[in-house]
Amino acid sequence: MKAPITFAIAGFGDRGSTYASMQKLFPDKMKVVAVADLNPQKVEKAQRLYDIPVENCFASAEEMLEQEKLADVLVVSTMDRQHVGHAIPGLRKGYNILLEKPVSPELDKCRELLEVAKGCPGKVIVCHVLRYTAFYNILKDLLDKGEIGQVVSICANENVAYWHQAHSFVRGNWRNSQETSPMILQKSCHDMDILTWLTGKKCKAVSSIGGTRLFKKECAPEGAAPRCLEGCKVKDKCIFDAEKIYITDPKTGIKSGKGWATSILSVENTLESTYEALRTGPYGRCVYFCDNDVVDHQQTLLTMEDGSTISFTMCAFTQDCYRYFKAMGTKGEIEADMKSNIIKVRRFGQEEETIDAGAFAEDLKGHGGGDSGIIGDFLDMLLGGKEATQRTTTLESSMESHFMALAAEESRLRGGALVNLEEFVSSLPEKQ
Structure with a gap:
């Protein structure tokens, strides 16, 4: 293969956007050329950040995989139980696969992917980034x-x-x-x-x-409410209060510029959008009244x-x-x-x-440098035609x-x- 190695991102959430962002570290070696996500705002953000052609922006991984092969690498960073269902058609179309862990919680799905991979030319690397x-x-x-x-x-x-x-x-x-x-x-x-x-x-x-x-519900303190911003009587004392974690805490709150967690709540990642997400979305729920x-x-x-x-x-x-x-x-x-x-x-x-x-x-960011490490290693493998190493x-x-x-x-x-x-x-x- 020749540089830059092209990437299609299936799932532009936290992990997908992280791997896409490695283009900044390896500008001569990789280029993001396609994206798919269920959230149209995330697709729009990716399109803007990486100058992705509109025709390569999709409303789902399934829609992306209906097309002819769009890139050298398919990053599968959808939800756990979707991984195999997206990796298999990707392999059959000739993609190399960067597969977010876990492969699947269902062992028969893991075995199915193993069998398909044996008959396809593309490499499959699972993102156990600590090795890097x-x-x-x-x-x-x-x-x-x-x-x-x-x-x-x-x-x-x-x-x-x-x-x-x-x-x-x-x-x-x-x-x-x-x-x-x-x-x-x-x-x-x-x-x-x-x-x-x-x-x-x-x-x-x-x-x-x-x-x-x-x-769990039985551990909820007296006066707790289903949502942190709506009538909770123990809000000031609760360390799990959503407003503290996402807004005011100096280590995690958006007011301190610590926006990793808040970036998950909204694409805009602003104070206003974070408050709106806490009022209406799952991250504003009381930790004692969730479906976990x-x-x-x-x-x-x-x-x-x-x-x-x-x-x-x-x-x-x-x-x-x-x-x-x-x-x-x-x-x-x-x-x-x-x-x-x-x-x-x-x-x-x-x-x-x-x-x-x-x-x-x-680089110590992203799992102690593991996120950039796995991308760098994968790029070198594809560009140099190298086989898997001990840590791959x-x-x-x-x-x-x-x-x-x-x-x-x-x-x-x-x-x-x-x-x-x-x-x-x-x-x-x-x-x-």
Whole structure:
């Protein structure tokens, strides 16, 4: 292929617009030439930002896929249960696919996509963007070199942050597992993937517990109202008050210029449009009166093929949104977190070594630089005709994280029962 690699974006939401925005970082290598979204305002915004021809602007991914091939790459960033249905016709038309995770919460759909992909020339890359961060690449290098000996146990935390949980998983698009995916798959298949990638080991068995502790009707304080802006008597004291999160909070509110979350509420992303969205849309609902069913805390224990163990905790009730990692080996330990980007290596009997992962990263925005990292790697692969590298998240390599996550959800629903991964996968019907 020759530069620039052309991109068609199916779903111009948060993730689709993020990948499209990488054109600014790689102006000589990529160009957005087509867009599809159910929201006409989003289509209009994309058309304006990237000077997309009007004839390449579509009201749905299905409408886009009815056309002849429009670009080199199709970015599939629609909702979870639509991914496979959009990726398959894209592959058959000759697109290379950049596929937002998860592939699908239905394993038969994942298998169908795998089979179709084998007979099509296009590459499929799943957006497990953590593999492309300096932070996790340094950790992998340390572990691969045996700096702490053989890894015996790992503790990992995904600190979701109270406001992010309320935004995405209580009020927002991923609140209901029947409409999208279970939390352990939608949010934490990133973690299932990165933990097995770091260790280079396969998972043997899974046990998981968790539930919805707070975000339910019976936990609503007296005086709470269905909508934050309409008659709530505890508004001033409520940390989940929509006006605080989206308008006034210095870390997340639009008045402080922190508009990531508010950009989801309206295309205009102004103070006026945000207030209108809170008055009329789902993001203005009280967190105790939503139709959410995904967990707000979950702990998962992974037993690996060599007997080592990994403990993973996902929890909504944290101040900030970041990941923590600690590996304990036969010759030392590594402790690190993505909030500071500091990695501490403690070789037994030696002085502690401190590594600032941020100093090795060209870009720390968007999953610690993972968003730009995966686009840069994909562009280089297409322009250079290179094969997948060790960190490339092909469909095949992504499946392991999906098996683990769905087995964890099965275990949680069974009260923490131990699930043998091989038996779980083999027992799944070909068609669900």
